[in-house]
């Protein structure tokens with residue numbers, strides 16, 4: 001853990017609350033505090049996204065596993081520390097900044113676990129960059145439909161958070177139309193179950209995303225997508 005040595009700043013979250021959080025976190029998972037960074041540098045780096053806003057967080061976490069994400073969420077809930085999840089931070093409205101704990105889900109959680117050309121689904125971590133998923137699908141003539149202009153940077157988790165679209169959204173739908181299943185964490189850090197999308201356009205629960213055939217290919221975009229699983233993130237349901 002990297003500890004803040006700077007004088008108290010004007011943030012809305014006190015150092016005492018952060019101390020309570022670290023104690024709680026260490027009790028839940030002894031190794032998890034190692035992923036915390038409350039240095040002045042980290043707090044400055046994570047104080048902005050692509051918006052005009054700036055909010056300095058009290059600390060940043062870069063979890064290395066889903067278990068660590070769950071521990072962070074549970075400890076934060078115990079002490080009442082506000083949490084903001086973050087992918088690439090390309091949001092334009094301050095979506096990825098907050099005064100409490102910012103959890104960076106892109107630093108370590110960026111594995112494409114599998115890609116099944118038959119069912120046209122892939123199982124991915126939330127921090128997978130959109131273009132990396134496109135690279136993986138390309139040899140099979142597949143692509144992930146929605147494509148924001150920031151696709152070289154933005155993550156699947158962030159796309160879900162924003163329900164991102166893009167120039168091909170009219171053909172392929174929004175992100176929510178292409179997620180078949182999601183493993184979720186509640187705000188309390190519980191993992192209730194995998195949530196599966198029931199119908200096209202039902203937005204709330206992602207983890208599997210579909211890989212329609214290329215828009216320039218011979219097949220039209222499928223209306224019955226098949227998944228690419230995209231593991232645990234901190235969705236509140």
Ligand SMILES: Cc1cc2nc3c(=O)[nH]c(=O)nc-3n(C[C@H](O)[C@H](O)[C@H](O)COP(=O)(O)OP(=O)(O)OC[C@H]3O[C@@H](n4cnc5c(N)ncnc54)[C@H](O)[C@@H]3O)c2cc1C
Pocket residue numbers: 049050084085086087088089090091092095096105126127147148149150153154155156157158159160161162163164165166167232233234235
């Ligand atoms: C120049 C520019 C062009 C853009 N063009 C488009 C466009 O064409 N279409 C479009 O839709 N958007 C566009 N955007 C907005 C943005 O880039 C996209 O919405 C992108 O998908 C956000 O992804 P991200 O990884 O940067 O997410 P972030 O900005 O890091 O996060 C987005 C939201 O999701 C939440 N979040 C992130 N990860 C997780 C997770 N694992 N679990 C739960 N919540 C999570 C965050 O808390 C935040 O609320 C553009 C932005 C810029 C600056």
